[in-house]
Amino acid sequence: MVGFGGMLSMDSLAELVKSVSDVPSALMAGDEDFWASVRKGYKLKPDYINLENGYYNFLPEQVLEKFIGHVREINYQGSYYMRTVQAENKKSIAAKLAAIAGCSPDEIIITRNTTESLDMVIGGVDWKPGDEAVMAEQDYGAMLEMFKQVSKRYGVINKQVSVPNHPGSDEEIVNLYASAITDKTKLLMVSHMINITGQILPIQKIADAAHERGVQVLVDGAHSFAHFKFNIPDLHCDYFGSSLHKWLSAPLGSGILYVKKEKIRNIWPLFAEGERKTDDISRLNHTGTHPVHTDLAISDAIDFYHTLGAETKEARLRFLQHYWTSKVRDHPNVLLNTPADAARYCGIANVGIRGIKPSDLADILFGKYKIYTAPVDGAGVHGCRITPNIYTTTAELDVLVNALTELK
Ligand SMILES: Cc1ncc(COP(=O)(O)O)c(C=O)c1O
Numbered sequence: 001m002v003g004f005g006g007m008l009s010m011d012s013l014a015e016l017v018k019s020v021s022d023v024p025s026a027l028m029a030g031d032e033d034f035w036a037s038v039r040k041g042y043k044l045k046p047d048y049i050n051l052e053n054g055y056y057n058f059l060p061e062q063v064l065e066k067f068i069g070h071v072r073e074i075n076y077q078g079s080y081y082m083r084t085v086q087a088e089n090k091k092s093i094a095a096k097l098a099a100i101a102g103c104s105p106d107e108i109i110i111t112r113n114t115t116e117s118l119d120m121v122i123g124g125v126d127w128k129p130g131d132e133a134v135m136a137e138q139d140y141g142a143m144l145e146m147f148k149q150v151s152k153r154y155g156v157i158n159k160q161v162s163v164p165n166h167p168g169s170d171e172e173i174v175n176l177y178a179s180a181i182t183d184k185t186k187l188l189m190v191s192h193m194i195n196i197t198g199q200i201l202p203i204q205k206i207a208d209a210a211h212e213r214g215v216q217v218l219v220d221g222a223h224s225f226a227h228f229k230f231n232i233p234d235l236h237c238d239y240f241g242s243s244l245h246k247w248l249s250a251p252l253g254s255g256i257l258y259v260k261k262e263k264i265r266n267i268w269p270l271f272a273e274g275e276r277k278t279d280d281i282s283r284l285n286h287t288g289t290h291p292v293h294t295d296l297a298i299s300d301a302i303d304f305y306h307t308l309g310a311e312t313k314e315a316r317l318r319f320l321q322h323y324w325t326s327k328v329r330d331h332p333n334v335l336l337n338t339p340a341d342a343a344r345y346c347g348i349a350n351v352g353i354r355g356i357k358p359s360d361l362a363d364i365l366f367g368k369y370k371i372y373t374a375p376v377d378g379a380g381v382h383g384c385r386i387t388p389n390i391y392t393t394t395a396e397l398d399v400l401v402n403a404l405t406e407l408k
Pocket residue numbers: 054055113114115116139140142191193194195220222223243
């Protein structure tokens with residue numbers, strides 16, 4: 001398919017997508033010409049191949065331009081904007097996010113990131129001494145630290161499980177979490193997609209097992225939201241947090257918190273709110289004055305996401321991961337730390353080389369092959385996390401495959 005030449009405006013991108021609307025997403029996933037057109041929307045550093053998009057999926061130019069426009073407009077409007085339509089706009093953008101999440105607009109708020117969302121829940125539960133919490137050693141460090149803090153502060157006992165890199169079945173993982181639950185367990189936190197390996201966990205089954213024992217479930221969805229398609233209520237969790245500057249490609253410092261309607265009253269807000277009803281989720285959203293132009297640009301990031309199509313995006317990310325992992329999985333020196341079962345992965349994977357420390361591997365990949373990755377060395381995972389984005393080409397991944405197969 002012939003590209004348009006130059007960066008595509010959002011409208012031209014929509015036209016391009018429309019022109020291939022009858023092609024199934026699975027086929028579009030590997031259409032390098034189509035993705036070369038999408039890639040033109042990204043200003044990429046020529047110095048290296050960026051395979052570390054998991055931290056921050058920087059904005060395509062189409063969204064960046066809108067964001068800059070919002071910064072200018074808010075600076076022009078000043079307090080007038082803040083005192084008139086600020087809250088209304090934020091609410092309507094939260095409703096657009098609710099539509100992606102498949103939940104009610106009354107169950108979602110815009111936060112600054114996953115850390116704020118999850119720590120608000122971990123810190124906001126009405127803990128009593130001796131209460132227990134369950135989490136995994138593969139969970140993100142900031143949340144593990146927050147659990148340590150509530151342990152010191154309220155006498156909560158934390159039980160950590162360790163998720164295998166290559167589980168045999170969903171039941172194995174469900175049993176692992178279920179076996180850590182006791183009569184004292186109040187909250188179970190679980191990652192939807194483990195950030196260091198990209199493994200997707202069977203959240204609905206874990207949540208059902210926890211609920212059978214009366215335990216509330218908090219999901220760390222930092223890497224799942226707008227990466228692959230799902231509805232939050234289908235996960236059967238009580239709380240879910242994500243960062244929009246990750247897979248939605250919204251500006252830095254944007255996230256969501258979902259709280260199931262009947263659980264809103266259970267959480268003490270981090271920032272006190274006196275006026276709202278206990279079941280009003282905006283009670284948890286009193287952050288004070290913040291960069292409201294970021295809120296506005298979330299709406300543009302959503303438009304970009306819908307213009308491309310959620311299925312097409314997911315299919316591309318899955319295709320890219322499978323493209324390189326399938327070429328190295330059976331290589332004798334290569335250790336893949338991400339399951340081969342397609343139900344347990346999407347765009348992210350982690351790879352090690354026998355006999356090479358992850359930090360050395362990252363240095364070699366960067367120094368010799370000009371590939372930027374993130375090393376991981378702990379919680380049973382030893383390798384580099386590889387996170388392509390939709391603009392990544394198969395030619396770039398061939399450089400990675402070549403590097404991994406020649407390294408010893
Ligand atoms: C699984 C997971 N949870 C939470 C976070 C924290 O995200 P943020 O720094 O955007 O709050 C990250 C960040 O990489 C993550 O990977």
